[in-house]
Amino acid sequence: MIAPTLHGKVALVTGAGMGMGAATAELFARSGARVVVADLDAEAGRRTVDGLTAEGHIACFVKVDVSTSKEVEAMVDSVVDTYGRLDVAVNNAAITPDDAPLDELDEDYWDRLMSVNLRGVALCLKYEIRHLIRQGTGGSIVNVSSVRGFRPKANAAAYVAAKHGVVGLTKVAALENGPRNIRVNGVAPGAIDTPMLRSSMARHGTTVEDLAPQMGLLNRLGTAEEVAQATLWLASDQSSYVTGTTVHVDAGYTSR
Template sequence: MTYPILQDKVALVTGAGMGMGAATAKLFAGAGARVAVADFNEEAGERTVADIEAAGGAACYVKVDVSQSEQVKTMVDQVVATYGRLDVAVNNAAITPDVAPLSEFDEDYWDRLMGVNLKGVALSLKYELRQLIEQGGGGSIINVSSIRGFRPQPNAAAYVAAKHGVVGLTKVAAMENGPRNIRVNCVAPGAIDTPMLAASLARRGQAEADVAPKLSLLNRFGTADEVAQASLWLASELSSYITGSTLHADAGYTSS
C-alpha cells in the first residue's frame, strides 16, 4: 500500500523508462506526485507514462540525454512549464558497466559512461538546484550511486569511478544547499534485478544463481520496487533531517 506522502509534489526521475527509474516514477505517482518521466528512450519513457496514467496518476514524458547540458536544462524547464515547479528529483539515469581491465579500457566507452553516469548527475544537479533555489521553499534530490561506489570490482573501472563520484557530488551539493532547506542524498543499490544487471551479467557470462549469494546477505537479488521505496522515503518529509547521506539498499553487502 502506498500512502500519499508526496501529495501535490512535482517529481522528476531520470532514466525512468525501465528498471529502478520506472519503478520509482510509478511509486512516486502512487504517492501523490505529478511525475516527469525523463529518458533517452522515447518508447520506454512513454510506456512508463502510460502505466502511471492507467493507474490514475499524473505524468509527462521528457526526452533527454543527460550528458548534454542544453538538453538537461530544457528537461528542467519543461517540467516547470508543465507543472509549475519542481519539488523532488531522482537522478537515476545510467548505462551498463564496462567489462575490461584498467590496462585495456575502451576510451570511447569510458567517455560515454562518464558522460551519462557522472557528468549526467552533475548536470542534473546543476539545473535542478537552480530551479529549487529560484523558487524557494526547499526540496529533495536523490542521486543513485551503487554498491560499486563503496566496494569496487575488477574490470569495471569507469563504472566504479563514476559511482564513487556520485557519492562525492551528493556530499558537496548537500553542504552547499542545506541552508536553503534543499536536501541532497544518495541511494546505493546492490544487486537489483533490472535489465541493466541482466545485460551486465550476460556480458560477463554469469547467472543470478552464481552471483546473488556473493552480493547479498539475503541470498537473492533485490527488486526495483525495493530501491524505489528507499528513494520515496528520502523524497518525503519522513526523512526531513537527513541530508548528505547514503542509504544502502544492498541486503547488507557493504556491511560484510
C-alpha cells in the same frame, strides 16, 4: 506507521523508461506526486507514462540526454512549464558498466560512461538546484549511486570511478544547499534484478544462484521496487532531517 507520501508534489525522475527509474516513477505517482518521466529512450519513457496515466495518475514524458547541458536545462524548464514547480528530483540515468581491465581501457566508452553516469548527475544537480533556489521552497534530490561507489569491482574502472563521484557530488550538493532547505541524498543499490543486471549476467554466464550469495546476505536479488521504496523515503518529508548521506539497498553487501 504512516507511509511516506508525495501528495501534491512534482517529481522528476531521469532514466525512468525501465528498471529502477520506472519503478521509482510508478511508486512516486502512487504516492501522490505528479511525475515527469525523463529518458533518452522515448519509446520506453512513453511506455512508463502510458502505464501511469492508465492507472489515473498525472505524468508526462520528456526526452533528454543528461550528458548535454542544454537538454538538461530544457528538461527542468519543461517540468516547471508543465506543472508550475519542482519539488523532488531523482537523478538515476546511467549506462551499462564497462567490462575490461585498466590496461585494456576503452577510452571512448570511458568518455561516454563518464558523460552520462557522472557529468549527467552533475548537470542535473546544477539545473535542479538552480530552480529550487529561485523557487525558494526547498526540495529533495536523490542521486542514484551504487555499491560500486563504496566497494570496487575489477574490470569496471569507469563505472566504479563514476559511482564514487556520485557519492562525492551528493555530499557537496548537500553541504552547499542545506541552509536553503534543499536536501540532497543518495541511494546505493546492490544486485538489483533489472534488465541491465540480467544482460550482464547473460554476458558472463552467471546465474542468480551464483550471484546472489556473493552480492548480499539474503541469498536473493533485490527488486527495483525495493530501491524505489528507499528513494521515496528520502524524497518525502519523512526524511526531513536527513541530507548528505547515501542509503545502501544492498542486502548487507557493503557491511561485510
